[in-house]
Amino acid sequence: MALYTTITDAITEYTGLSPTAFFTILAMMVVVYKIVSTMFVAADDYVAVKRDQQFILREPVQIGSITEQELRPYDGSDPNKPLLMAIKGKIYDVSRSRMFYGPGGAYSLFAGRDASRALALMSFEPSDLTGDISGLSASELEVLEDWEAKFEEKYVKVGELVSEKPSTTEGETKED
Numbered sequence: 001m002a003l004y005t006t007i008t009d010a011i012t013e014y015t016g017l018s019p020t021a022f023f024t025i026l027a028m029m030v031v032v033y034k035i036v037s038t039m040f041v042a043a044d045d046y047v048a049v050k051r052d053q054q055f056i057l058r059e060p061v062q063i064g065s066i067t068e069q070e071l072r073p074y075d076g077s078d079p080n081k082p083l084l085m086a087i088k089g090k091i092y093d094v095s096r097s098r099m100f101y102g103p104g105g106a107y108s109l110f111a112g113r114d115a116s117r118a119l120a121l122m123s124f125e126p127s128d129l130t131g132d133i134s135g136l137s138a139s140e141l142e143v144l145e146d147w148e149a150k151f152e153e154k155y156v157k158v159g160e161l162v163s164e165k166p167s168t169t170e171g172e173t174k175e176d
């Protein structure tokens with residue numbers, strides 16, 4: 001109790017305010033601080049904002065005819081390369097949806113790939129990450145067509161896939 005009296009006396013002496021007025025003003029200042037601080041980006045978020053700004057969204061550039069192997073590096077890991085993804089051999093620039101297809105994105109596994117089979121089957125199986133759509137049912141092909149229509153509408157087509165060179169059959173591996 002002595003401590004309480006000492007504190008309240010000190011408050012009155014130094015501020016000229018009653019302890020009640022002092023704590024009311026203090027509480028109001030905390031509330032104002034909280035409100036004002038929500039209007040700014042928090043220090044931790046600032047780092048994330050700066051990191052995102054590295055990825056300046058560039059105009060899609062035509063890439064022409066490339067192989068599936070050559071498409072791989074366009075998976076978002078290199079900030080200087082566009083993010084590309086293919087459906088039925090058509091390559092789209094999906095850089096504007098980095099949050100989906102970029103590293104850490106829910107659909108990053110599709111980036112740098114022809115994901116036709118996975119999309120037709122609505123599958124995330126690594127073995128379905130291929131442009132091979134053989135053996136699919138009519139309804140699965142219809143699902144794929146819906147995806148194709150969505151991509152045609154939303155993204156710029158920047159090239160097409162050509163088959164691997166006959167001499168480099170090891171390029172067919174799908175392990176990574």
Ligand code: HEM
Nearest residue numbers: 094097100107110118119120121122123124147150151154
């Ligand atoms: C629980 C299941 C799923 C949920 C809740 C879900 C939810 C979503 C949501 C909310 C979006 C964002 C839509 C937008 O803002 O435009 C999205 C986009 C997308 N989803 Fe899914 N999804 C699911 C399963 C799947 C599966 C199985 C696949 C394919 C294998 C898939 C492929 C995609 C793709 C490719 C996009 C991006 C489309 C674009 O580029 O605009 N999703 N999903």
